Amino acid sequence: MKKSASLRHLLSRSPRKIAQHFISWSRALNVVQSFLLPATLLIIWEISVRVGILPSTLIATPTKVVNTFFSMIVDYRLIDNSLVSLGRLLSGFCLGSSLGVFLGVLVGYSKNAARILEPTILTLIPVPPVAWIPLLVIIFGIGEMSKIILVSIGSFCTLFIHAAYGIRSADKSLIEVAYVLEKDGFSTLLNVLFPASLPVVLASMRVAMALSWTLLVSGEVIASSKGLGWLIWDSRNFARPDAMIAGMVAVGLLGKATDTLIVFLEKRLTSWRQTYRDI
Amino acid sequence: MSKPLDVNIFHKDVMVGFRSLRILGQNSFGLSSGEFASILGKSGCGKSTLLRAIAGLDMAFEGKILLGEAPITGPGLDRGMIFQEPRLMPWMTVQKNIEFAIPKTARNKSSFEHVKQLIHLVGLDGFNQAWPNQLSGGMAQRVALARALVNIPDLLLLDEPFGALDSHTKISMQTELERIVRYEGTTTLMVTHDVEEALFLSDTIIIMSQQPGSTSHVISVDLERPRSRTSQRFLDIRTQILEKAYHVEEGIA
16 A cells, blocks of 8 residues: 555656656665675676686586576476476475465364374474485385475475464454354354464465475485486586586576565465554 | 343452452442443452453353343343454454454345445544554544444443543544444443543443442433533532542542
């Protein structure tokens, strides 16, 4: 609301003022701020390899990486492996987080469900997802399923804990309102408890998504013949540091994209809140 | 649609540590249909506890409360409740907050029309789609009032509804409340610690004493409406109440 108001205010001014707004020094400074750190790091990296501080046989220069990155897009290797990885990531994330939210909400809402389910789930959660890899490979082989399940374990654990916490920390005074209005349990859950848990659930989705990438790439490095994790590891084995780093760059860019997607979702679904973000 | 209220509470005890503490004593009073009554008492005297009992939020007491002919056994839509804070759902717009109070089976075109009328009645035209965090404290409390009235309750319960508002907003909200309650004709019971507020609004003032909280005086206020806060009669009764309820001598208050 605030943003559209400021935009309207802006558009009501003269074209010269609008132009000034977009090319103002403070805006230019904002852009410089965002690029300062990555540019510096890239320059240091490039120089270190060229001067010979870092061995060029083991580490490629940024310019070489960019070159390889684009040639791998053209020969489709990067796109192909990215699509495979994205498919696994999104299937695992959706599967794990929907189950995590469902059971977390259930356990947060019902004390009976908590007594039946929670001790078991809370005992399984401390087992690091990576420790599941051998078992998953035994059960599912190195096909798609083992990676999808691995990713979903991480998302499940994160979302389960946070959804249960979100439901339990809902404001008692609002629940009292639902009680006075004679709302049944389901209506209270749907209209009071679940919306109250949304900010926590969506914030934990970001964490779950980051964890999903970690697990996906780990799984692909250990047990796969496709995907970005496999590409990175395979490039290392063939002594292609440029392709290896290009794979890492692809993971970084796609990871940023999925994170942006969830932040967008978060802003959409919790627009009723006014927080520090909106100032 | 409003009904008379008959409160007859003998006592209410709570356990504090290993000791039983009597927080409510004898409280017997009645409200006729359409009457506006206030419970006045010092902070901590148990007046909110009494109101919560009538709302059905706290049923652990000895005694009986009748609304019309029926005893109160729990919360119900025949009573509209307003808390000290607006307690709106932050994720629902003004209109959705009011609609939420309507039971699912009763939602239809005419009930939604009623919501719009209530929004108009509480003076919030144009704010239907606003989020609660965009409202001022007074506006939010108006939404809470509309929500409490939407099911056309037999009894309206208010727990220090204007306690958190500044004095300007408070006075205008009191005037609004009087207008709306007169218009709807609802039996109303309000808890307050503000003598002037009680006197401005009530037909009857119930004064509670402390430890245990019990009805000590029931004063009927025979001032004609609209009331003036500065008339001599108003000030005289105010002094009388201050002396009774708070044992304050004139001049010290």
